[in-house]
Amino acid sequence: MRNFSLADKFFIEFDEAINTLSGKVNHRAETPGKDFQDDKLDQKAREESGRLLRVNHCGEICAQALYRGQRLSSKNEKNREFMEEAASEETKHLGWCEKRLSELNTKPSILNPFFYATSFFAGLVVGATTDKYSLGFTAETERQVMVHLSKHISSLPSEDKKSKAILEQMRLDEESHKDSAIERGGAELPRGTRILMALLSKVMTKTTYWV
Numbered sequence: 001m002r003n004f005s006l007a008d009k010f011f012i013e014f015d016e017a018i019n020t021l022s023g024k025v026n027h028r029a030e031t032p033g034k035d036f037q038d039d040k041l042d043q044k045a046r047e048e049s050g051r052l053l054r055v056n057h058c059g060e061i062c063a064q065a066l067y068r069g070q071r072l073s074s075k076n077e078k079n080r081e082f083m084e085e086a087a088s089e090e091t092k093h094l095g096w097c098e099k100r101l102s103e104l105n106t107k108p109s110i111l112n113p114f115f116y117a118t119s120f121f122a123g124l125v126v127g128a129t130t131d132k133y134s135l136g137f138t139a140e141t142e143r144q145v146m147v148h149l150s151k152h153i154s155s156l157p158s159e160d161k162k163s164k165a166i167l168e169q170m171r172l173d174e175e176s177h178k179d180s181a182i183e184r185g186g187a188e189l190p191r192g193t194r195i196l197m198a199l200l201s202k203v204m205t206k207t208t209y210w211v
Contacts, residue, residue, distance in 0.1 A: 020064045021112055029092035033165025045157035050106030051209050052152045057097035058109045058208040062119040063090045069123020076131050096166050109208040135186030142178035144201055146171055
């Protein structure tokens with residue numbers, strides 16, 4: 001296998017960031033709820049669903065950045081492989097959200113580049129720590145994502161069965177990622193760290209709901 005230089009790794013990650021932010025991710029997974037129709041969705045319902053899907057789209061942008069940052073700085077080969085697999089699996093969520101945003105005639109958040117950059121930096125820092133902490137960070141991230149998804153599922157307009165199906169499948173997948181991180185040795189994070197993560201997540205969800 002080729003040993004990439006630091007410059008090589010930088011350009012690879014830059015290319016990954018551009019592809020992620022421009023909507024050029026490739027996934028073959030069938031979109032949940034594809035057989036549901038939107039004929040009962042009025043404009044108000046479309047706008048509300050679009051805002052909620054935009055938040056979750058940004059969350060998947062952050063997940064890509066976080067996993068790739070952790071992968072880049074981790075010294076453990078098995079952890080790097082796990083982060084690579086997790087990022088690859090998350091691309092289907094990103095694709096589902098992008099497709100649904102288009103169907104709802106809603107644009108992605110203009111803040112996506114900022115949140116990608118901050119998440120990637122956070123991943124770099126966390127990935128360079130102990131394996132237990134890095135995996136614990138992944139598990140806690142997924143746990144908090146599951147909480148947001150549950151809230152959004154209950155907040156979606158009742159007529160929007162397609163968006164609900166997408167978010168429900170995403171929640172199941174995130175639970176699997178959380179469990180995998182714990183099984184690999186992820187430790188519970190200190191309470192202060194968990195609170196800080198929740199506050200930062202709240203900033204993201206509140207801002208991207210509107211822009």
